[in-house]
Amino acid sequence: MAYELYYWPTIPGRGEFVRLALEESAVEYVDVARRSGADAGVQALMRLLAQAGPHPPFAPPVLRADKLLIAQTANILAYLGAHHGLAPADEAGRVWTNQLQLTVADLVDEVHDTHHPIASALYYEEQRTEAARRSEHFLASRLPKYLGYFERVLEQAPAPGAYLAGGSLTYADLSVFQAIDGLEYAFPRAMSRESPRYPRLTALCERVRTRPRIAAYLASPRRLQYGEQGIFRHYPELDPA
Amino acid sequence: MAYELYYWPTIPGRGEFVRLALEESAVEYVDVARRSGADAGVQALMRLLAQAGPHPPFAPPVLRADKLLIAQTANILAYLGAHHGLAPADEAGRVWTNQLQLTVADLVDEVHDTHHPIASALYYEEQRTEAARRSEHFLASRLPKYLGYFERVLEQAPAPGAYLAGGSLTYADLSVFQAIDGLEYAFPRAMSRESPRYPRLTALCERVRTRPRIAAYLASPRRLQYGEQGIFRHYPELDPA
Numbered sequence: 012m013a014y015e016l017y018y019w020p021t022i023p024g025r026g027e028f029v030r031l032a033l034e035e036s037a038v039e040y041v042d043v044a045r046r047s048g049a050d051a052g053v054q055a056l057m058r059l060l061a062q063a064g065p066h067p068p069f070a071p072p073v074l075r076a077d078k079l080l081i082a083q084t085a086n087i088l089a090y091l092g093a094h095h096g097l098a099p100a101d102e103a104g105r106v107w108t109n110q111l112q113l114t115v116a117d118l119v120d121e122v123h124d125t126h127h128p129i130a131s132a133l134y135y136e137e138q139r140t141e142a143a144r145r146s147e148h149f150l151a152s153r154l155p156k157y158l159g160y161f162e163r164v165l166e167q168a169p170a171p172g173a174y175l176a177g178g179s180l181t182y183a184d185l186s187v188f189q190a191i192d193g194l195e196y197a198f199p200r201a202m203s204r205e206s207p208r209y210p211r212l213t214a215l216c217e218r219v220r221t222r223p224r225i226a227a228y229l230a231s232p233r234r235l236q237y238g239e240q241g242i243f244r245h246y247p248e249l250d251p252a
Numbered sequence: 253m254a255y256e257l258y259y260w261p262t263i264p265g266r267g268e269f270v271r272l273a274l275e276e277s278a279v280e281y282v283d284v285a286r287r288s289g290a291d292a293g294v295q296a297l298m299r300l301l302a303q304a305g306p307h308p309p310f311a312p313p314v315l316r317a318d319k320l321l322i323a324q325t326a327n328i329l330a331y332l333g334a335h336h337g338l339a340p341a342d343e344a345g346r347v348w349t350n351q352l353q354l355t356v357a358d359l360v361d362e363v364h365d366t367h368h369p370i371a372s373a374l375y376y377e378e379q380r381t382e383a384a385r386r387s388e389h390f391l392a393s394r395l396p397k398y399l400g401y402f403e404r405v406l407e408q409a410p411a412p413g414a415y416l417a418g419g420s421l422t423y424a425d426l427s428v429f430q431a432i433d434g435l436e437y438a439f440p441r442a443m444s445r446e447s448p449r450y451p452r453l454t455a456l457c458e459r460v461r462t463r464p465r466i467a468a469y470l471a472s473p474r475r476l477q478y479g480e481q482g483i484f485r486h487y488p489e490l491d492p493a
Contacts, residue, residue, distance in 0.1 A: 065410050066348050069355045069401050081347055083354035085326075090347060106322055106331060107307050113324035114310045120361060128369045128382065130389035141369065141382050148371035160310050169306050 014040035015075035017056045022241030023193070023234075025084045025119065026072040031185040032088055034228040036095035042233070085112045088182040097182040108176050111164070111183035115190050118157045122190075122197065123242045125149050125249060135246070146249040150201045154194070158209050161187055165211035174215070180222070187212070188219035193243030198250045255281035256316035258297045263482030264434070264475075266325045266360065267313040272426040273329055275469040277336035283474070326353045329423040338423040349417050352405070352424035356431050359398045363431075363438065364483045366390050366490060376487070387490040391442045395435070399450050402428055406452035415456070421463070428453070429460035434484030439491045 014033060018026030020042075033040045044056040059073060059080075068082030074090070081087050089109055092098030098108045123131075128145040129138040161175070170178045175187065191212065195202045206213055219225055228234055237243050255274060259267030261283075274281045285297040300314060300321075309323030315331070322328050330350055333339030339349045364372075369386040370379040402416070411419045416428065432453065436443045447454055460466055469475055478484050 063408055065408055066351070067401070067404060067408060068351075069358075069398075079344055079347060081351065083351045086347060086351045086354055089350070103320055106320060106327060109330070110307070110309075110322065110324045110327045113327055117310075124365070124369075128365075129386050130393070132389065132393055141385070144382070145370050148373065152371070152373055157310075160308070163308060167304055167306055167308060 012077055014038060016040055016042050017044060017059050017073040017075070018042070018071045019056070019241075020044040020053055021235065021238075023189075023237060023243065024072075024241045027189055027193075027235070028084050028115075028182075028186045029072050029074060029087050029091070030233070031189055031225065031228070032091045032095075032097055032182045034233075035180070035182075035185060035222065035224050036091060036097060037224055038095060085109065085116055088112055088186070092182045097180070097185075099176060099179070099181070104176055108181045108183045111175055111181075112186055114157075114160070115183065115186045118190055119193075119242060121149060121153055121157075122194065125197075126244050126246060135244070139248075142246070142249060150198065150250075154198075154201065155205060155208075158205060158212060161215075162209040162212045165215060174218075180219070184215060184219055185225070188216045188225075191216050192220075193237065196237040197243045197245050199245070200250045200252055253318055255279060257281055257283050257313060258285060258300050258316070259283070259313040260297070260482075261285040261294055262476065262479075264430075264478060264484065265313075265482045268430055268434075268476070269325050269356075269423075269427045270313050270315060270328050270332070271474070272430055272466065272469070273332045273336075273338055273423045275474075276421070276423075276426060276463065276465050277332060277338060278465060279336060326350065326357055329353055329427070333423045338421070338426075340417060340420070340422065345417055349422045349424045352416055352422075353427055355398075355401070356424065356427045359431055360434075360483060362390060362394055362398075363435065366438075367485050367487060376485070380489075383487075383490060391439065391491075395439075395442065396446060396449075399446060399453060402456075403450040403453045406456060415459075421460070425456060425460055426466070429457045429466075432457050433461075434478065437478040438484045438486050440486070441491045441493055 016026065016029055018024065043051050044053050056071060060068060064080065066080050068080065072084055072087060073080060073082045074087045076090060081090055092108060098105050125146040126135050126142050127138065128141045135142065164175055174180050174184045176183060257267065257270055259265065284292050285294050297312060301309060305321065307321050309321065313325060313328060314321060314323045315328045317331065322331055333349060339346050366387040367376050367383050368379065369382045376383065405416055409418065415421050415425045417424060
């Protein structure tokens with residue numbers, strides 16, 4: 012049975028981390044809210060969130076995997092990683108990959124809050140002043156801390172030069188690629204200043220980007236573009252020269 | 253070998269979610285940064301964070317479990333849950349418990365940002381205006397959303413009245429208890445208004461609080477008090493009548 016992904020149909024957002032794992036796994040999946048029809052579209056997503064089953068999701072993305080309904084991005088990825096060879100099979104490797112993913116999730120939360128430091132329910136325009144202040148701190152201290160961390164992981168890895176969890180690709184590599192890709196869209200000036208300091212991380216992202224299935228996906232209409240909604244947004248005033 | 257927990261020695265913080273699981277499991281552990289001596293104290297935590305091993309933690313809490321060094325609260329709990337009967341053994345139950353825990357983690361992040369909406373590196377006093385605005389939105393819409401969600405989980409559970417993942421306690425129950433306990437400290441007025449709407453959640457927290465090992469722990473000096481540092485802080489101006 013094909014997987015069913017439920018996520019907002021117009022933004023890459025957190026759903027994109029799941030899409031990359033599905034694409035790299037070359038499994039069949041339906042991006043439900045991007046389809047039209049009675050059982051599809053954003054209405055299908057809303058119905059799923061309101062459903063009365065025993066394991067209700069708090070928020071999308073949600074993956075239907077046969078009888079399981081799985082929410083929380085890192086949780087979905089741990090499942091896909093275990094079932095499709097995108098995570099090490101041994102406990103130490105599995106725990107480490109999950110740890111990396113949760114650190115990516117923390118970074119993504121902080122990126123979201125650069126433009127929404129007060130409330131998700133408000134427009135950016137209603138929190139511009141606070142967003143400018145938060146972004147300044149994010150770019151000055153948090154962004155280098157995260158980038159430096161992933162660079163250090165690659166430097167200290169037992170198999171240097173390969174992937175974050177060793178010689179084989181995991182979903183954490185896909186997620187780090189997506190986070191960096193989104194950051195380059197949102198903060199092009201800051202990233203062009205920062206990136207030269209993290210050559211291993213840059214090389215990792217390039218290795219991910221050029222994997223055959225990922226490259227084909229990125230060039231396809233299935234890959235949603237960044238815009239003025241979602242997590243990764245470009246507001247020039249938040250990314251000064 | 254005893255587990256070693258590395259976390260800030262003066263706040264419950266995120267470390268408390270790990271402590272509760274260790275206490276309920278009745279396993280031997282050392283709360284390293286709260287001990288004195290050459291291999292202990294906050295210096296031991298700082299050394300651990302700077303160490304050059306292959307799996308560096310990004311931030312505490314960190315658990316040393318024999319040869320594994322595990323960071324990220326939800327990741328540590330998934331490990332402890334699997335090894336000490338604090339999570340279902342089947343995949344569906346394990347995935348669900350992790351999903352609940354990650355939702356608690358999101359709530360905890362939002363609680364932190366009520367008093368630190370701009371930057372963790374700044375004092376609260378440097379972001380009071382923004383904190384008041386963020387707290388207002390948190391209390392008006394986010395808090396009821398999270399509390400209502402956990403109430404709904406208990407209502408829709410196949411074994412109503414027991415625990416979040418069925419008839420047996422999991423680490424997610426301990427974590428929901430800790431989040432609610434912290435919220436009651438931080439926002440006593442808001443919580444006294446909100447709580448009556450969530451009777452199942454209130455009853456769950458009481459079941460956790462009165463479990464023999466948890467009750468003994470809460471009454472012991474091992475349980476750190478909330479204060480003016482850490483995630484759960486009480487600023488009366490953020491919790492209006």
